[in-house]
Amino acid sequence: MGAGKTRLGRESAAQLGRRFVDVDSLIERRAGRSIAAIFAAEGEARFRALEEQAVAAALSARQPAVISLGGGAVGSQKTRALLGAHRVVWLQVDPETAWARVRRSRRPLARDRSAFLTLHAEREPLYRGLADATASDATGIVLAAGGVHYEAGALERLGELVPGEAAVALAADSTVLALYGERARAALGRRLLAVHELPPGEQAKQVEVAERLWSELTLDRGGTLIALGGGCTTDLAGFVAATYLRGIDWVAVPTTLVGQVDASIGGKTGIDLPGGKNLVGAFHWPARVVIDETLLATLPERERRQGLAELVKTRLLAGAPLDQRAAAAYKTALCLEDPHDRGRRRLLNLGHTFAHGLEAAADYELPHGEAVALGLLAALRLSGRPTGEVEQQLAPRPVPVDAERAWAALLRDKKRSGAKINVVLLGEHGPYVTERPAAEVRAALEALIAVG
Numbered sequence: 548m549g550a551g552k553t554r555l556g557r558e559s560a561a562q563l564g565r566r567f568v569d570v571d572s573l574i575e576r577r578a579g580r581s582i583a584a585i586f587a588a589e590g591e592a593r594f595r596a597l598e599e600q601a602v603a604a605a606l607s608a609r610q611p612a613v614i615s616l617g618g619g620a621v622g623s624q625k626t627r628a629l630l631g632a633h634r635v636v637w638l639q640v641d642p643e644t645a646w647a648r649v650r651r652s653r654r655p656l657a658r659d660r661s662a663f664l665t666l667h668a669e670r671e672p673l674y675r676g677l678a679d680a681t682a683s684d685a686t687g688i689v690l691a692a693g694g695v696h697y698e699a700g701a702l703e704r705l706g707e708l709v710p711g712e713a714a715v716a717l718a719a720d721s722t723v724l725a726l727y728g729e730r731a732r733a734a735l736g737r738r739l740l741a742v743h744e745l746p747p748g749e750q751a752k753q754v755e756v757a758e759r760l761w762s763e764l765t766l767d768r769g770g771t772l773i774a775l776g777g778g779c780t781t782d783l784a785g786f787v788a789a790t791y792l793r794g795i796d797w798v799a800v801p802t803t804l805v806g807q808v809d810a811s812i813g814g815k816t817g818i819d820l821p822g823g824k825n826l827v828g829a830f831h832w833p834a835r836v837v838i839d840e841t842l843l844a845t846l847p848e849r850e851r852r853q854g855l856a857e858l859v860k861t862r863l864l865a866g867a868p869l870d871q872r873a874a875a876a877y878k879t880a881l882c883l884e885d886p887h888d889r890g891r892r893r894l895l896n897l898g899h900t901f902a903h904g905l906e907a908a909a910d911y912e913l914p915h916g917e918a919v920a921l922g923l924l925a926a927l928r929l930s931g932r933p934t935g936e937v938e939q940q941l942a943p944r945p946v947p948v949d950a951e952r953a954w955a956a957l958l959r960d961k962k963r964s965g966a967k968i969n970v971v972l973l974g975e976h977g978p979y980v981t982e983r984p985a986a987e988v989r990a991a992l993e994a995l996i997a998v999g
């Protein structure tokens with residue numbers, strides 16, 4: 548009561564593109580009168596029975612929704628059992644703030660301060676026992692919906708944050724192991740069965756490395772593989788988790804900015820083939836993503852800039868100055884809406900059509916972040932929008948690559964050669980996928996290439 552369930556529920560549902568169901572309103576609609584009237588005429592026991600039925604109805608709907616439960620709803624054993632199949636987010640609020648919010652309401656159980664505070668204290672252990680995650684704002688609810696835990700210092704609590712009690716194995720590249728291996732080992736304690744060292748960078752995303760990890764792993768099907776590192780580590784380890792014993796749980800602990808705003812979120816895992824990047828993989832959503840921003844303190848500036856390009860991309864998509872946590876939530880929401888990348892998730896490709904063309908023409912010597920920065924310029928120009936933000940934050944510089952090769956690679960990436968090309972652009976009301984004439988797209992690409 549007074550935690551802001553209705554407001555935050557509605558806000559997070561809008562971000563997730565889901566329906567919002569407020570159980571209290573549902574009870575009133577079903578009963579045809581107010582909760583206060585039900586309490587007054589028939590007492591609390593009758594209200595709880597109606598509430599139990601309304602919760603069961605809301606939880607049985609097939610379409611995913613954000614459902615706000617009244618503070619006392621989890622007093623029902625039946626409701627608690629039903630919640631086991633859903634993700635439960637505990638909206639934490641300090642009791643005095645909650646009281647200040649509800650004291651003037653006409654809620655039957657908020658008429659007396661000391662009774663209210665006693666009730667709050669009594670319910671707390673119940674909430675603690677049921678919650679999969681805690682949150683205090685809409686962004687937190689969205690992150691919780693995707694299993695993303697965001698906390699400075701979370702590495703030290705990794706043992707508690709990996710769901711379940713079963714054995715775990717840790718995979719990390721040699722650089723990350725040297726920096727954070729000891730702390731991760733200490734946090735995992737006796738649950739940790741083995742540590743698997745991977746080569747740093749893109750070399751990890753090779754079938755030989757996957758094969759080695761498949762063979763080395765001693766986890767059984769109940770075990771969890773923890774990937775500690777950048778996008779290369781989480782892509783490889785996530786893919787191994789998706790395939791080892793036909794799939795085991797995994798937890799991502801991203802240590803790069805790319806990882807924390809992009810690669811660890813959304814369940815895409817994979818490895819490279821000689822013919823191209825990410826050509827083999829699986830959708831396998833991690834059981835949890837643990838984001839500890841303090842791990843970025845050791846990240847070289849060069850690597851940070853890679854992530855900055857994706858962060859600026861996300862701000863453009865959202866049309867708002869998101870911080871890192873809100874950017875992670877933005878991607879989480881899009882991916883939950885479209886887990887298999889068949890619709891809205893394509894919006895995340897803003898600037899990437901151009902970036903992929905340039906990267907291929909540079910034989911992948913051009914860092915992805917720099918290519919994305921240039922691609923964003925092209926997308927903004929085609930959208931007829933100002934490029935100031937990208938120029939200031941990312942300072943993209945034209946690259947000396949062969950224009951013919953870049954164009955051929957762009958067409959290959961799009962798997963088409965017709966007169967029109969699909970691109971993500973920004974409009975008045977946000978991003979959208981559209982077709983543009985090939986000549987226009989080619990001109991935008993060529994403007995990114997240094998001549999001479």
Ligand SMILES: NC(=O)c1ccc[n+]([C@@H]2O[C@H](COP(=O)([O-])OP(=O)(O)OC[C@H]3O[C@@H](n4cnc5c(N)ncnc54)[C@H](O)[C@@H]3O)[C@@H](O)[C@H]2O)c1
Nearest residue numbers: 722747748777778779780802803805809810815842845846
């Ligand atoms: N699955 C997805 O949705 C998705 C999305 C975006 C990118 N990706 C993939 O992610 C990969 C790129 O990820 P990346 O940029 O994180 O690269 P990375 O994993 O290679 O890490 C970059 C370098 O930083 C080092 N490093 C990592 N954390 C560090 C830390 N805290 N301090 C110091 N050094 C650290 C690593 O050892 C490595 O050398 C690409 O292969 C890309 O395809 C995947």
Ligand SMILES: [Zn+2]
Nearest residue numbers: 857899915919
């Ligand atoms: Zn990217």
